[in-house]
Amino acid sequence: xxxxxxxxxxxxxxxxxxxxxxxxxxxxxxxxxxxxxxxxxxxxxxxxxxxxxxxxxxxxxxxxxxxxxxxxxxxxxxxxxxxxxxxxxxxxxxxxxxxxxx
Amino acid sequence: xxxxxxxxxxxxxxxxxxxxxxxxxxxxxxxxxxxxxxxxxxxxxxxxxxxxxxxxxxxxxxxxxxxxxxxxxxxxxxxxxxxxxxxxxxxxxxxxxxxxxx
DNA sequence: CCATCAGTTAATCAGTTGATTAACTATTTA
DNA sequence: TAAATAGTTAATCAACTGATTAACTGATGG
Numbered sequence: 254x255x256x257x258x259x260x261x262x263x264x265x266x267x268x269x270x271x272x273x274x275x276x277x278x279x280x281x282x283x284x285x286x287x288x289x290x291x292x293x294x295x296x297x298x299x300x301x302x303x304x305x306x307x308x309x310x311x312x313x314x315x316x317x318x319x320x321x322x323x324x325x326x327x328x329x330x331x332x333x334x335x336x337x338x339x340x341x342x343x344x345x346x347x348x349x350x351x352x353x354x355x
Numbered sequence: 356x357x358x359x360x361x362x363x364x365x366x367x368x369x370x371x372x373x374x375x376x377x378x379x380x381x382x383x384x385x386x387x388x389x390x391x392x393x394x395x396x397x398x399x400x401x402x403x404x405x406x407x408x409x410x411x412x413x414x415x416x417x418x419x420x421x422x423x424x425x426x427x428x429x430x431x432x433x434x435x436x437x438x439x440x441x442x443x444x445x446x447x448x449x450x451x452x453x454x455x456x457x
Numbered sequence: 458c459c460a461t462c463a464g465t466t467a468a469t470c471a472g473t474t475g476a477t478t479a480a481c482t483a484t485t486t487a
Numbered sequence: 488t489a490a491a492t493a494g495t496t497a498a499t500c501a502a503c504t505g506a507t508t509a510a511c512t513g514a515t516g517g
Binding site: 381382383386393394396397398401413415416417418 | 462
């Protein structure tokens with residue numbers, strides 16, 4: 254949980270997640286989309302991976318990365334939903350059932 | 356956006372938001388719930404305020420803080436929903452209306 | 458008016474983050 | 488096997504975070 258929010262504190266890392274949301278990419282393909290050095294990118298990818306937000310798969314010479322949307326759903330999304338009753342149509346039903354006569 | 360995610364990178368600040376989700380609290384009431392010094396708390400509150408996640412209101416000797424759930428909804432929640440199609444019942448309806456005959 | 462209480466600001470400091478270059482590992486290909 | 492390509496690790500460094508204490512501002516109340 255902590256690692257997830259720390260990972261998301263970087264705009265570059267959030268951008269990486271947005272790219273991966275389109276489909277898997279190799280480290281090199283991600284690197285093309287940014288200005289910083291390969292080691293810098295490697296560090297960002299490690300942080301995202303350790304937060305459980307992406308997975309890594311080595312295929313031959315390349316390393317491909319994929320988004321893990323369930324991880325986001327179970328951490329950030331769920332956390333935000335807890336503090337955003339305004340955006341929570343599902344949970345409202347649950348509440349209504351718990352307090353049937355107000 | 357960036358400031359919001361940076362603000363949320365701290366577990367202490369997320370905890371402050373959780374407390375404020377129960378209702379408004381003065382700085383002192385928040386301080387009681389933590390171990391660190393007043394200036395440290397003051398800094399955390401300033402960061403949350405500058406991110407637009409809380410508002411401040413001075414009443415007499417006290418400063419009361421309140422959560423701004425809409426801010427969370429429009430930043431974190433919306434951002435996460437974009438990457439979590441698995442958890443997006445609202446947007447599905449919007450899409451369905453846009454493409455009525457698929 | 459003076460003491461106290463609530464909170465912020467300033468100065469300082471240790472630890473972390475995020476970047477770089479250089480060197481390394483591992484895979485492909487000639 | 489040697490060269491090239493893809494990526495990581497190591498060493499280093501500047502900049503930022505997050506904490507502390509001391510000093511300040513502003514409201515309350517004897």
